[in-house]
Amino acid sequence: GTNIDESRRQKVMEMMKHAWENYVRYAWGKNELRPMTKRGHSGSIFGSMPLGATILDGLDTLYIMGMTEEFKQGREWVANELDVDSLTADVSVFEMNIRFIGGLLTCFAFTGDVIFRDKALQIANKLLPAFQTPTGIPNALVNLKTGNSKNYGWASGGSSILSEFGTLHLEFAYLSDVTGNPVFRNKVDHIRQFLQGLEKPKGLYPNYLNPKTGSWGQQHMSMGALGDSFFEYLLKAWIQSNKEDNEARQMYDDAMQAVFQHMLFTSKSGLTYFAELKFGRPEHKMDHLGCFSGGLLALGANTLKNELSDKYMDTAKKITETCHESYDRSNTKLGPESFRFTDGIEARSLKSTEKYYILRPEVIESYFYLYRLTKDNKYREWGWEAVEALEKYCKVPGGYTGIKNVYSDQPVQDDVQQSFFLAETLKYLYLLFSDDSLLNLNEWVFNTEAHALPIKGVNPFYREA
Numbered sequence: 001g002t003n004i005d006e007s008r009r010q011k012v013m014e015m016m017k018h019a020w021e022n023y024v025r026y027a028w029g030k031n032e033l034r035p036m037t038k039r040g041h042s043g044s045i046f047g048s049m050p051l052g053a054t055i056l057d058g059l060d061t062l063y064i065m066g067m068t069e070e071f072k073q074g075r076e077w078v079a080n081e082l083d084v085d086s087l088t089a090d091v092s093v094f095e096m097n098i099r100f101i102g103g104l105l106t107c108f109a110f111t112g113d114v115i116f117r118d119k120a121l122q123i124a125n126k127l128l129p130a131f132q133t134p135t136g137i138p139n140a141l142v143n144l145k146t147g148n149s150k151n152y153g154w155a156s157g158g159s160s161i162l163s164e165f166g167t168l169h170l171e172f173a174y175l176s177d178v179t180g181n182p183v184f185r186n187k188v189d190h191i192r193q194f195l196q197g198l199e200k201p202k203g204l205y206p207n208y209l210n211p212k213t214g215s216w217g218q219q220h221m222s223m224g225a226l227g228d229s230f231f232e233y234l235l236k237a238w239i240q241s242n243k244e245d246n247e248a249r250q251m252y253d254d255a256m257q258a259v260f261q262h263m264l265f266t267s268k269s270g271l272t273y274f275a276e277l278k279f280g281r282p283e284h285k286m287d288h289l290g291c292f293s294g295g296l297l298a299l300g301a302n303t304l305k306n307e308l309s310d311k312y313m314d315t316a317k318k319i320t321e322t323c324h325e326s327y328d329r330s331n332t333k334l335g336p337e338s339f340r341f342t343d344g345i346e347a348r349s350l351k352s353t354e355k356y357y358i359l360r361p362e363v364i365e366s367y368f369y370l371y372r373l374t375k376d377n378k379y380r381e382w383g384w385e386a387v388e389a390l391e392k393y394c395k396v397p398g399g400y401t402g403i404k405n406v407y408s409d410q411p412v413q414d415d416v417q418q419s420f421f422l423a424e425t426l427k428y429l430y431l432l433f434s435d436d437s438l439l440n441l442n443e444w445v446f447n448t449e450a451h452a453l454p455i456k457g458v459n460p461f462y463r464e465a
């Protein structure tokens with residue numbers, strides 16, 4: 001790296017310090033920090049209990065930035081305060097998996113400290129009752145004390161959600177390998193086989209699946225909310241297995257082929273985007289969440305050279321460019337939660353309810369992958385634009401906050417420092433300005449919360465039991 005990258009990396013580390021220190025000062029042990037009112041916060045996804053979500057999500061970022069003292073402080077909290085058996089709340093199986101189990105397993109891989117593996121195992125055991133449905137497709141919510149599980153009332157007649165039950169494979173497979181207990185891998189293998197056997201409308205995966213009947217719910221398809229990381233985990237399960245799990249790669253390629261055919265569009269001015277499908281009809285809207293797909297497509301292109309890889313790489317670049325446009329076309333230079341393509345607007349929001357930015361990582365995540373895989377310096381410049389915007393509109397004396405309208409010059413701030421800001425946004429920025437050797441993509445695969453898991457067979461940190 002050059003001096004400029006070094007100073008940019010330094011800057012990102014200072015951002016992490018600011019986010020972490022304020023969390024420690026005002027919200028230690030709580031899930032998240034309210035940086036303006038300087039107190040704890042718990043989003044509904046965490047249930048009602050303080051579970052230290054920011055600690056679990058932030059630890060591996062501290063580690064890779066070399067923030068040793070802070071890492072130790074978090075490790076002590078995990079060892080002494082995270083008492084899994086005393087927890088009573090209803091929690092999201094998906095969120096506990098990607099943030100808590102994922103974060104702990106990365107710390108175990110990095111350090112070999114078994115406290116991390118053991119806590120991950122304890123949490124995973126508490127999630128298992130959610131899989132006791134007629135199909136083995138887990139319910140979304142589980143009570144940590146009673147094991148009772150259920151789905152969200154709003155999700156298509158009691159359905160489970162594709163991006164939730166489809167985003168367990170990496171952590172559960174790895175947990176089985178490091179504990180020697182096959183139960184976790186069996187659960188996700190079963191989900192895989194069940195999906196394999198289902199009829200897919202036009203080859204597409206709907207966002208909803210009923211765990212009692214095994215039939216799809218409403219015919220909504222998305223590369224953003226409710227779909228996103230299901231596709232991610234197909235590709236990454238294959239990568240994690242050192243390319244032995246060919247079934248996963250095949251399902252990924254098949255799914256992407258259908259998505260390209262039915263959901264990929266180009267706007268009048270030439271911007272490429274993924275639309276959503278509602279009952280077979282495209283809604284020309286893309287979520288910020290869907291912007292992870294630039295990075296994913298690039299990773300898929302890079303890991304297997306075949307007749308599809310050029311198309312994947314080309315689309316990866318175009319999607320990432322569109323997502324950058326969604327940032328560039330706002331007053332704050334931060335991107336909205338969703339943006340649309342109509343006769344009148346391109347890559348901008350329409351409704352006031354979709355103009356917020358809550359410190360999400362996906363656009364920066366794609367900059368990171370595209371930089372690593374193309375070495376085109378523009379991705380580093382785009383990442384730096386995001387750093388400057390974050391400093392200008394989201395940094396407050398008590399940490400970092402989201403904003404309610406990216407098109408305002410003086411946006412109202414939402415007073416929440418999301419735990420994924422530490423897990424993902426700052427980690428991907430730091431890696432964007434670092435050399436390839438820091439978490440080399442040939443040895444590590446990131447879970448959907450940017451927690452790095454080792455690749456089997458090639459990475460000595462795999463630590464198989």
Ligand code: DMJ
Nearest residue numbers: 229289360361420448449
């Ligand atoms: C994170 O929890 C994960 O990236 C997840 O896949 C999607 N939502 C948030 C970040 O936006």
